[in-house]
Amino acid sequence: MIAPITGKLRKRFITDLSTAMGLAIAGGYGFWYGLHLPSVRRREQFYLNLEQRRKAGEIV
Secondary structure, X not given: OOOOOOOHHHHHHHHHHHHHHHXXXXXXXXXXXXHHHHXXXXXXXXXXXXXXXXXXXXXX
């Protein structure tokens, strides 16, 4: 008779879970630092320039 395979499902689950968490964290960092923060910086720079031009009297 063949001995039962024990613990294989648990090992696979831990591997899948840790891989999914690692990819999710990496994706989150990629989104935050690659897309979100640069767009916030561009927007803030635009409004800073707009305010400076208003103070200088270029825009009414």
